Amino acid sequence: MTRRHLLLTVLSLLFVVVPAGVSHAQDTIKIGYIDPLSGAFAATGENGLNQFKFAAEQINKAGGVLGKKLEIVPFDNKVSPQESLVQLKKVISEGIHFVFQGNSSGVAHAISDAVRKNNERNPKERILYLNYSAVDPSLTEDKCHFWHFRFDANADMKMAALTDVIKQNKKIKKLYIIGQDYSFGHAVADAAVKMLAEKRPDIKIVGNEFHPIGKVKDFTPYVQKIIASGADAVITGNWGADMVNLARGANESGLKVPFYTYYAASDGNTAAIGAGGVDRIRLVGESPAFNPEPATKEMAAYITAYKKLYPNGDVNQPRIQTGLQMLANAITRAKTTDVYKVALALEGMEYTTLSGDHVVMRRSDHQLQMPIYISVHSNKNIKFDFDNSGFGLVTESKVERDKATLPTTCRMERPAA
Amino acid sequence: MFELVFFSLLNGLVFGMLLFMLSSGLTLIFGMMGVLNFAHAAFYMLGAYFAYTLTGYLGFWPALVIAPLLVGVVGALVERHGLRRVHRFGHVAELIFTFGLAVLIEEIVQAVWGRAAKSYEVPELLDFPLFRLFSTSFPAFKAFMLLVSVGIFVLLFLVLTRTRAGLIIQASLTHPSMVGMLGHNVPRVFMAVFGLGSALAGLAGVIAGPVLGTFPGMAQVLGSIVFVVVVIGGLGSLTGAFVASLLIGILQTFAVALNYTLTDLATALGIGLSAQSAFADLWTVTIAQIAPIMPYLLLILVLIVRPMGLFGTRET
Numbered sequence: 036m037t038r039r040h041l042l043l044t045v046l047s048l049l050f051v052v053v054p055a056g057v058s059h060a061q062d063t064i065k066i067g068y069i070d071p072l073s074g075a076f077a078a079t080g081e082n083g084l085n086q087f088k089f090a091a092e093q094i095n096k097a098g099g100v101l102g103k104k105l106e107i108v109p110f111d112n113k114v115s116p117q118e119s120l121v122q123l124k125k126v127i128s129e130g131i132h133f134v135f136q137g138n139s140s141g142v143a144h145a146i147s148d149a150v151r152k153n154n155e156r157n158p159k160e161r162i163l164y165l166n167y168s169a170v171d172p173s174l175t176e177d178k179c180h181f182w183h184f185r186f187d188a189n190a191d192m193k194m195a196a197l198t199d200v201i202k203q204n205k206k207i208k209k210l211y212i213i214g215q216d217y218s219f220g221h222a223v224a225d226a227a228v229k230m231l232a233e234k235r236p237d238i239k240i241v242g243n244e245f246h247p248i249g250k251v252k253d254f255t256p257y258v259q260k261i262i263a264s265g266a267d268a269v270i271t272g273n274w275g276a277d278m279v280n281l282a283r284g285a286n287e288s289g290l291k292v293p294f295y296t297y298y299a300a301s302d303g304n305t306a307a308i309g310a311g312g313v314d315r316i317r318l319v320g321e322s323p324a325f326n327p328e329p330a331t332k333e334m335a336a337y338i339t340a341y342k343k344l345y346p347n348g349d350v351n352q353p354r355i356q357t358g359l360q361m362l363a364n365a366i367t368r369a370k371t372t373d374v375y376k377v378a379l380a381l382e383g384m385e386y387t388t389l390s391g392d393h394v395v396m397r398r399s400d401h402q403l404q405m406p407i408y409i410s411v412h413s414n415k416n417i418k419f420d421f422d423n424s425g426f427g428l429v430t431e432s433k434v435e436r437d438k439a440t441l442p443t444t445c446r447m448e449r450p451a452a
Numbered sequence: 453m454f455e456l457v458f459f460s461l462l463n464g465l466v467f468g469m470l471l472f473m474l475s476s477g478l479t480l481i482f483g484m485m486g487v488l489n490f491a492h493a494a495f496y497m498l499g500a501y502f503a504y505t506l507t508g509y510l511g512f513w514p515a516l517v518i519a520p521l522l523v524g525v526v527g528a529l530v531e532r533h534g535l536r537r538v539h540r541f542g543h544v545a546e547l548i549f550t551f552g553l554a555v556l557i558e559e560i561v562q563a564v565w566g567r568a569a570k571s572y573e574v575p576e577l578l579d580f581p582l583f584r585l586f587s588t589s590f591p592a593f594k595a596f597m598l599l600v601s602v603g604i605f606v607l608l609f610l611v612l613t614r615t616r617a618g619l620i621i622q623a624s625l626t627h628p629s630m631v632g633m634l635g636h637n638v639p640r641v642f643m644a645v646f647g648l649g650s651a652l653a654g655l656a657g658v659i660a661g662p663v664l665g666t667f668p669g670m671a672q673v674l675g676s677i678v679f680v681v682v683v684i685g686g687l688g689s690l691t692g693a694f695v696a697s698l699l700i701g702i703l704q705t706f707a708v709a710l711n712y713t714l715t716d717l718a719t720a721l722g723i724g725l726s727a728q729s730a731f732a733d734l735w736t737v738t739i740a741q742i743a744p745i746m747p748y749l750l751l752i753l754v755l756i757v758r759p760m761g762l763f764g765t766r767e768t
Contacts, residue, residue, distance in 0.1 A: 077569070256708035306571075
């Protein structure tokens with residue numbers, strides 16, 4: 036009898052309806068965040084979520100938007116395009132109109148396409164897709180549409196800056212490209228091959244390798260191949276666990292050539308690279324590094340406040356703050372959360388980032404135009420390290436906005452109100 | 453070229469021996485109880501997580517011993533209080549039980565340790581390059597992994613063939629009722645084997661965690677490969693598990709190293725295929741790109757040609 040009693044108790048506990056989700060629709064503006072919160076890339080997604088929460092908190096402290104508070108609502112997509120579409124349905128059913136996503140261009144294509152179709156079919160339930168990190172150029176080129184805005188420099192803009200640096204290094208004769216086998220990895224490789232052929236035709240591409248995304252744990256066989264190819268430099272667009280494990284494999288096998296990367300910092304990368312990568316691992320990004328000094332006092336204060344709240348995290352994607360603040364400004368300017376009017380307000384919007392850069396949301400393709408920075412992994416003059424490792428990034432060079440701007444092939448169809 | 457072959461062989465050996473530690477337990481359990489234990493890889497994950505936590509308190513070396521023992525105890529308890537009860541309802545019930553257990557363990561791991569990967573690192577004592585040949589270095593920890601797994605292999609071999617306990621286990625594999633008639637406690641033998649198998653999986657987790665990562669999906673990553681290994685080797689055959697483990701380990705490492713495509717094969721055969729031919733995508737995929745599915749291709753091939761596996765005696 037007692038056992039049955041226990042069972043009943045457990046069952047009744049399970050079915051207690053938790054009065055969660057009491058709607059505060061009146062006093063908050065909900066913003067969906069669809070990114071990996073479990074699986075191989077959970078660390079990256081979790082770190083991004085914290086940065087969004089923090090940026091929203093800062094905006095709320097300063098009075099919010101239209102007198103309302105911003106609320107970040109996370110949705111776990113496990114970096115799967117299919118799962119993302121399921122989560123997007125949830126976003127729609129919860130009445131959320133603004134969605135941020137960044138990890139994986141494969142996911143970005145799926146969401147972008149679904150948002151475009153949804154907005155055509157349900158003009159009353161429109162969604163604005165704010166892409167803070169998925170950099171496949173195609174999203175603002177042949178696949179561009181009115182409801183998508185990108186706050187990160189696309190893969191071509193970044194590769195143009197990287198190849199400029201490679202151009203200067205006359206020691207590089209043989210180059211190896213390794214990347215994840217999906218749209219972004221291929222975009223990086225294609226851009227590298229094309230741009231190097233123009234800038235340094237003497238460089239031989241000795242490897243152009245794709246590996247499954249998020250599946251390889253031990254990169255030793257790949258590193259072995261790089262060593263065997265005799266490459267004297269490596270280009271990789273790897274991010275998250277794939278970059279951590281690649282760096283680890285390279286360290287273990289004693290691969291000592293320079294790496295030109297998109298994302299080899301923070302989220303475990305800086306710690307994994309460690310002493311072996313000093314002055315050797317370079318990274319291209321939309322933000323100046325925080326060393327030897329952050330570009331502005333505001334940025335320094337922001338990082339300090341963030342580290343106080345999330346001691347194990349890093350501000351590794353300042354574009355999150357840029358994107359959220361620009362959205363907030365657009366809502367303020369439109370004086371409504373109506374998606375169409377907010378999108379119109381975002382078009383052509385100018386903004387000064389926390390680092391003091393003047394950026395502008397280009398109207399023709401919704402690609403944010405910004406300066407691009409190259410920084411290097413180091414342990415000298417480090418004020419703000421990554422992964423609490425004592426190592427961090429130091430700014431090495433800057434490409435001004437007008438130089439970083441690339442033409443677009445986007446032919447955007449503008450919907451009627 | 454020699455450098456590439458040598459190090460690929462070495463890495464294949466490390467990975468293969470790791471697979472053997474997992475597959476030996478799985479195949480022993482299957483051979484004896486007829487249960488395909490879906491939760492086996494989950495015990496491997498438990499080993500890594502236990503070791504991660506214990507390393508924080510006691511250091512790596514005590515964890516290396518304690519974590520597998522703990523996993524073994526968990527395994528024995530699962531057999532004693534779970535599997536044995538389910539046993540009387542037949543194999544399907546057992547299969548479903550172990551499947552549910554795998555899901556349960558994964559959820560528990562996520563609840564206790566979180567969804568993000570843990571920074572379970574190589575111990576400092578072994579964090580150096582063991583030797584350097586040409587321009588490649590070989591990490592000491594991998595050598596240690598190889599050493600441990602070879603040691604386990606030798607130990608397992610000796611126990612099974614040279615001791616009385618091994619004799620009983622081997623007899624229980626084929627004639628459980630006869631062993632019972634002779635006065636041995638067969639259920640206890642089952643429990644011991646299940647515990648031992650789990651402990652081996654746990655040990656594999658302890659030494660693989662720092663290299664292959666300690667995260668909630670780690671069981672799934674290796675789980676499917678381990679099934680491939682035991683099926684290719686022949687369910688219930690320890691020799692088969694050993695050969696298949698090394699085969700898969702080396703195959704996977706080498707496949708990554710090779711850039712040949714079907715176009716190259718066609719050229720070698722004198723057939724003109726170019727990047728412009730029909731189905732060009734198919735002809736230009738390199739072996740390296742399909743490396744992750746190679747084990748499964750081999751699995752299908754073995755099932756077609758020799759359904760009982762390389763060293764198996766019964767149909768799978």
